[in-house]
Amino acid sequence: MPTVRIGICGLGTVGSGTVNVMARNCEEIAARCGRKVEIVQIGARRDNPDCDTSHLDVTREIFEVANNPDVDVLVELIGGTTVARELVLTAIANGKHVVTANKALIAEYGNELFAAAAEQGVTIAYEAAVAGGIPIIKSLREGLVGNRIQWLAGIINGTGNYILTEMREKGRSFQEALSQAQALGYAEADPTFDVEGIDAAHKLVIMASLAFGMPLAFDKVYTEGISGIAREDIQYADELGYRIKHLGIARRTEDGVELRVHPTLIPQRRLIANVNGVMNAVLVYGDAVGPTLYYGAGAGAEATASAVIADIVDVARTLNVRPDQRVPLAGVTQGSQGNLDDVLPMSETKTSYYMRISAHDKPGVMSQVAKICSDQGISIEALIQHEPAEDEELVPVVLLTSRARESQLQEAVNQIEALDTIQAPVVRIRVESLG
Amino acid sequence: MPTVRIGICGLGTVGSGTVNVMARNCEEIAARCGRKVEIVQIGARRDNPDCDTSHLDVTREIFEVANNPDVDVLVELIGGTTVARELVLTAIANGKHVVTANKALIAEYGNELFAAAAEQGVTIAYEAAVAGGIPIIKSLREGLVGNRIQWLAGIINGTGNYILTEMREKGRSFQEALSQAQALGYAEADPTFDVEGIDAAHKLVIMASLAFGMPLAFDKVYTEGISGIAREDIQYADELGYRIKHLGIARRTEDGVELRVHPTLIPQRRLIANVNGVMNAVLVYGDAVGPTLYYGAGAGAEATASAVIADIVDVARTLNVRPDQRVPLAGVTQGSQGNLDDVLPMSETKTSYYMRISAHDKPGVMSQVAKICSDQGISIEALIQHEPAEDEELVPVVLLTSRARESQLQEAVNQIEALDTIQAPVVRIRVESLG
Numbered sequence: 001m002p003t004v005r006i007g008i009c010g011l012g013t014v015g016s017g018t019v020n021v022m023a024r025n026c027e028e029i030a031a032r033c034g035r036k037v038e039i040v041q042i043g044a045r046r047d048n049p050d051c052d053t054s055h056l057d058v059t060r061e062i063f064e065v066a067n068n069p070d071v072d073v074l075v076e077l078i079g080g081t082t083v084a085r086e087l088v089l090t091a092i093a094n095g096k097h098v099v100t101a102n103k104a105l106i107a108e109y110g111n112e113l114f115a116a117a118a119e120q121g122v123t124i125a126y127e128a129a130v131a132g133g134i135p136i137i138k139s140l141r142e143g144l145v146g147n148r149i150q151w152l153a154g155i156i157n158g159t160g161n162y163i164l165t166e167m168r169e170k171g172r173s174f175q176e177a178l179s180q181a182q183a184l185g186y187a188e189a190d191p192t193f194d195v196e197g198i199d200a201a202h203k204l205v206i207m208a209s210l211a212f213g214m215p216l217a218f219d220k221v222y223t224e225g226i227s228g229i230a231r232e233d234i235q236y237a238d239e240l241g242y243r244i245k246h247l248g249i250a251r252r253t254e255d256g257v258e259l260r261v262h263p264t265l266i267p268q269r270r271l272i273a274n275v276n277g278v279m280n281a282v283l284v285y286g287d288a289v290g291p292t293l294y295y296g297a298g299a300g301a302e303a304t305a306s307a308v309i310a311d312i313v314d315v316a317r318t319l320n321v322r323p324d325q326r327v328p329l330a331g332v333t334q335g336s337q338g339n340l341d342d343v344l345p346m347s348e349t350k351t352s353y354y355m356r357i358s359a360h361d362k363p364g365v366m367s368q369v370a371k372i373c374s375d376q377g378i379s380i381e382a383l384i385q386h387e388p389a390e391d392e393e394l395v396p397v398v399l400l401t402s403r404a405r406e407s408q409l410q411e412a413v414n415q416i417e418a419l420d421t422i423q424a425p426v427v428r429i430r431v432e433s434l435g
Numbered sequence: 436m437p438t439v440r441i442g443i444c445g446l447g448t449v450g451s452g453t454v455n456v457m458a459r460n461c462e463e464i465a466a467r468c469g470r471k472v473e474i475v476q477i478g479a480r481r482d483n484p485d486c487d488t489s490h491l492d493v494t495r496e497i498f499e500v501a502n503n504p505d506v507d508v509l510v511e512l513i514g515g516t517t518v519a520r521e522l523v524l525t526a527i528a529n530g531k532h533v534v535t536a537n538k539a540l541i542a543e544y545g546n547e548l549f550a551a552a553a554e555q556g557v558t559i560a561y562e563a564a565v566a567g568g569i570p571i572i573k574s575l576r577e578g579l580v581g582n583r584i585q586w587l588a589g590i591i592n593g594t595g596n597y598i599l600t601e602m603r604e605k606g607r608s609f610q611e612a613l614s615q616a617q618a619l620g621y622a623e624a625d626p627t628f629d630v631e632g633i634d635a636a637h638k639l640v641i642m643a644s645l646a647f648g649m650p651l652a653f654d655k656v657y658t659e660g661i662s663g664i665a666r667e668d669i670q671y672a673d674e675l676g677y678r679i680k681h682l683g684i685a686r687r688t689e690d691g692v693e694l695r696v697h698p699t700l701i702p703q704r705r706l707i708a709n710v711n712g713v714m715n716a717v718l719v720y721g722d723a724v725g726p727t728l729y730y731g732a733g734a735g736a737e738a739t740a741s742a743v744i745a746d747i748v749d750v751a752r753t754l755n756v757r758p759d760q761r762v763p764l765a766g767v768t769q770g771s772q773g774n775l776d777d778v779l780p781m782s783e784t785k786t787s788y789y790m791r792i793s794a795h796d797k798p799g800v801m802s803q804v805a806k807i808c809s810d811q812g813i814s815i816e817a818l819i820q821h822e823p824a825e826d827e828e829l830v831p832v833v834l835l836t837s838r839a840r841e842s843q844l845q846e847a848v849n850q851i852e853a854l855d856t857i858q859a860p861v862v863r864i865r866v867e868s869l870g
Binding site for chain 2: 017021022024025028029030031032033034127132133134135138139141142143144145146147148213271274275281286287288289290291292293294295296297300302303305306307308309310312313314317318320321324325326327328331332333336
């Protein structure tokens, strides 16, 4: 049985998970790959007590791995985009294939890295960069290859989904749920990356690139976090038959591609509305297959290692085939990619909206709101009005609108906020039927 | 751009769907495959008004396609196992790769066909044989390759799932729901294949083979249909927090592999419990990745075509690579497969059980039942007892047991049915937590 020689850079959570799973399942992996997959070197600044590397060649100089002539495949698990980019470019220049779990690196520098890899006739595999152990890259790039993919929508940040789930199930505030997530190790001390949607935007852009055959367009994603979601919005959504999820959405429209990350109301009967806790799920709509959904752990040492190893095996099996006999890096062959300019500005996107308006309980407010909406071509499809709370003067009015252009909705919100019966900013959350 | 030449045999639902989707999405497919994928011949006993083949070479002699030297890949969509087997063996003998959507053929003759293909150095791809458009074969065989897969459970027959969904949501009887399914074209005039679980057994055996690296063992699957499920069992399951689904389950245990298709109570909070109507879903548990779920349309012209085309593209891309550079036919390389004898007899499997006992409302019945269970090492974990219906003498007693060996449960059922206060057979449905 031939041997494929792997060099791993980075021995953090994913690195140690990869070393452990490769050791534990080495027989199964060899039987499936038809090759012995051997770790010949590890580059890491320090050891990790979670995995035993005593029998392995470990160097503190990670670039040694990229320059090691005995390494066929470099596995980049150091994270970040500065050293990681340099490391991957060095490995490519040395004719090595690359496997990476680094979503930021692919989302922000993928176009450059893919071009360098194509130049050298090597591949970059990045299944672990999106949704942890869920084989979503493979499904988009290979499993759904016969489809014109029309849209996809994913719960692709476990921290955010955990927080929203806690808020709904336990009636916690955002701050309380965030603290809980931090205490459990689901959220970082500085949670910006997760709760403001940057992490989700990285993953979305990678999926959209594969789904639509377009270059990676990270700087064109509209990103809105979940820190503004209030308990009562989750309750009102429930009353209306919806759940609030932080979704990454990519959609092909006649006018261009929508790329957006934001809190979203989705009908609770949809399977993806019932994905809770730290779990991830991606719903993909193809013209032939219709809707398909992929669910699993989006993070964690071994779940992510599962995706890293799947990539290693794919690369190992096709180590010496011609580049055109491998699955194209970006889903489509070079030269068939679409245009970056195809991304639609957020103001041009169309969705339905949930609005919560805090009004003085004066007759006429609702007719004013309805007229403003109507003037913008927006109709009101559902409305709930509660009694004001005991010591509250303001009445919460909650409504769902028809589909409207973002710019028109914004204009309606501006006019509503200018009414003298309206005291607080209008809360506005987008709604998707995902049907 | 090179061209790969496809011959399609069979122009029924899936055949016409495949021709239509390949024509509609030909540009996308070529961009993703890096090759032009061209249908050079179709073999079909008759034309299909659902697709235009006027510009194509259509023969009534399907074996012409298997013998056509211009065909690189034969796509078998005729169904059945007699002519289809001969057709596929002929194509293989002629050095052609094969793509098939034929679950019965793979489940029953796959071991023979795979051996013949290996001998000739060609491949057989069969994504479309399981769960329609869901890329479950690819996920099991490639996406989860780093895992030791511990179990999988699937809703893999849309007809059965439609019937159970209708029974629950509309309070229909099995017969009423079946008639409805037949009227809508979801069920055949003779529905045996679907409702008795034979179709699901075909698919289960294919997935189990890939998950556990074992030969196809169709004749070892335990199969039980849904025709005995009563409305009240669905209602009682609801009361207990469960849904009844017709599952195909494969599980690796210390004593052997369980392979079974039967109605199953599953906790309603599980995502798979909420897969309704004709949709399919497969839940897979890997040691590294944990649970992952794959959901989508399990049948239909274009959904199945989506899987057929994914296979065609995979085969086309690696047409001339060495066999060991392709994904192994059976998931693992030849010689690494496990043993057929590893399949556990049904009497040895362990699950929890739902039992509905119709008893005369005499004091002492419950203590007799509890003693019988206890003597078999079975404890009762939940119990509901309703008042007898207006003109009914019998009281339905519903209980959930602890995990027990099938043979012990059967012994308990025999003893309960022998009690003189028990008039009707005990209804018994297996329970899985899928946790």
